[in-house]
Amino acid sequence: MALYKAILTRNLPKVLTNQSRLLSLVPGEPEGPSVKTSSVPGPKSQQLIKELEKIQQAGSVSLFADYDKSIGNYMVDVDDNVFLDVFSQIASIPVGYNHPGVLKLLSDPHNVRTIANRPALGVMPGADWPEKLKSVLLSVAPPGHNQVTTMMCGSCSNENAYKMMFMNYMKKKRGGDDFSKAEMDSCMINMPPGAPKLSILSFRGAFHGRTLGVLSTTHSKAIHKLDVPAFDWPIAHFPQYKYPLEEFKRENQQEDEKCLAEVEELIEKYSTIAPVAGITIEPIQSEGGDNEASPEFFQKLQKIAKKHGCGYLIDEVQTGCGSTGKMWCHEHFNLESPPDIVTFSKKMQLGGFFHSSDFMVKGAYRIFNTWLGDPGKIVILQGVVEAIKRDNLLKQVEETGKVLRSGLSSLEKKYPQHINSLRGRGTFLAFNAPTPAQRDKIVGNMKQEGVIIAGCGDLAVRLRPALVFQPHHAEIFLGKLEKVLSQF
Ligand SMILES: Cc1ncc(COP(=O)(O)O)c(C=O)c1O
Missing domain, CATH: 3.90.1150.10 (Aspartate Aminotransferase, domain 1)
Incomplete structure (x- = not known):
């Protein structure tokens, strides 16, 4: 105080x-x-x-x-x-x-100790952690989501969300969670079948972070990518609209259709090279120039993802936490079902992702790191969520x-x-x-x-x-x- x-x-x-x-x-x-x-x-x-x-x-x-x-x-x-x-x-x-x-929350003695003693959350969380996740993070979860994994920043949230999409894809393919000896041995030397050839489809102009894996799905500026090896993964065009929107309805609709057709073509093409396990997309491409796409585009993209058995990840690292007038920008899109994964960071203070229960990974340590977020940041987020609700x-x-x-x-x-x-x-x-x-x-x-x-x-x-x-x-x-x- x-x-x-x-x-x-x-x-x-x-x-x-x-x-x-x-x-x-x-x-x-x-x-x-x-x-x-x-x-x-x-x-x-x-x-x-x-x-x-x-x-x-x-x-x-x-x-x-x-x-x-x-x-x-x-x-x-x-x-x-x-x-x-x-x-x-x-x-x-x-x-x-x-x-x-x-x-005020940060001056509370219990919260000061929460900040001073940063735990390895995946191993020894404090007694109030499950309650904090429910009362703070899940109280503002996107509609239909009640599972959350916390992380450090936007990039590492996307990294781990991509891993979750790969794991889910392979679980469906092999019909369960039991790995063969060949898979266990081959993954240790980065070879299939244990390290399978799979891909994530992303969009030109997208930004999903700068760490090694997600960088293959970031396409906003050359300076972010130069000199770094990248996966050959499919990249579709993101709609480029003409403005004002009211004057160019027909042209913009055609633009949507063109980009969606390309997504399907790429999924077909990569089915023999590196099948698409997931599609990642920002609700408004932010670093890439604030490029927006229509709710219909996102609805149809979700249908395509379902049709081809790909995960559907909406990256709300920049758009999440209220600044579009809804807690999550994709709430503007009236999707027929919740996206499989929604990643967050920035205004949420800590990174992480909400995901559907189908995507829950069986077995500890597969999606893991030392800190797995930070309970001190949840204290700040608690103040933020209280202000959002109260004011x-x-x-x-x-x-x-x-x-x-x-x-x-x-x-x-x-x-x-x-x-x-x-x-x-x-x-x-x-x-x-x-x-x-x-x-x-x-x-x-x-x-x-x-x-x-x-x-x-x-x-x-x-x-x-x-x-x-x-x-x-x-x-x-x-x-x-x-x-x-x-x-x-
Ligand atoms: C949409 C989106 N995804 C991911 C990231 C990466 O987040 P971070 O910089 O916390 O790694 C950003 C950062 O600007 C972003 O805008």
Whole structure:
């Protein structure tokens, strides 16, 4: 309690007036962004970047933050610049910085010990682990799911989910869980039948992580893949829609059909090379440029997966935890049955996946690692889930999303030479610039105005605010964007 009070009373820049403070879901927010240094990163950040560069590759570091001073939707950097954060640490901060509910839970002595004594969860979990899984994680599970495996990050969640799809495929093929001697011997030297030739079908533009296995299903940027051996697995085209959607219904439907036909062709083709054990897909391709596909596309893809006995994995690492207005983006798709596997990480604080009970792997240690997640992160997630439920944050996302969408749509009409193709759901929105250089300029100039947004794909600007981003924050963002666009 004392800890979070101290943070809230810290020397913050000008805070909100009494009236607007009432409006803010996280108390103590400043009244707006303010950039004091002539360029960002400022001198203190630049100094720290130089220091870091001496000991590690720091080319991706854009500034150093002061997490004691940051609050709600505002990130304060070491040069005392105050930013409205519309990117929230690569879409991973769910309820803003220093949320009082989260800090309160973290100051509870039992929870402090939970953090201090990180167990090997697959071997000696604490007594409250099953209850915590049920009351926190499963309380926000996608409809139809009641089995969960926890992991460390998005990539390792997908890695282990792919393993689960392979294991399930082979279990069905061999008609049970008993392995032959030939399988046991051959897997030790990476040969079939124990290490079978199987594949995961993925989509161009997808991002499922950077570790060795999932990297074969990541296709968003060459820089992520260069020099690393990859599996020859099937890669289908993801629909590329024309905007506005209402004007291009027929063309976009044809695009869906073309991509779905390719999926079936690839499944047939690979049946003799490396049969497709699973299909992996993001509900909105995020790193690859915020490419969306229709609910019908996802429904038909599920039918194809069932027809060919492939697992159907929806990767909700970036889209999960509320920012599309539903806890899980695939809930917008009205699928005929739950996806076999739904992976998560980022805003959920720890990685993992929900899966159908058919996919449960018999035998210990097949899906396993030392930590298998972290009960300390479940404490944070508990605060997040409580805030989502208490403050009705999914409704909040919908309302703020409407303000953002209508403001962006007006800007798109006013500045069609600078922005186009507005898309997305809830506050998980994006628009395109005409060229990569112009996109980077929008992102850079917005930062100088005190607003953090980010690019994805070649042309897109993506918005990833926290769930506590409210209409008054949206107005500030829109005002700054208008200023930047009008100066081009
Ligand atoms: C859809 C998706 N899957 C997987 C990952 C990988 O997650 P991580 O960076 O935690 O390994 C990301 C990360 O951006 C992602 O957006």
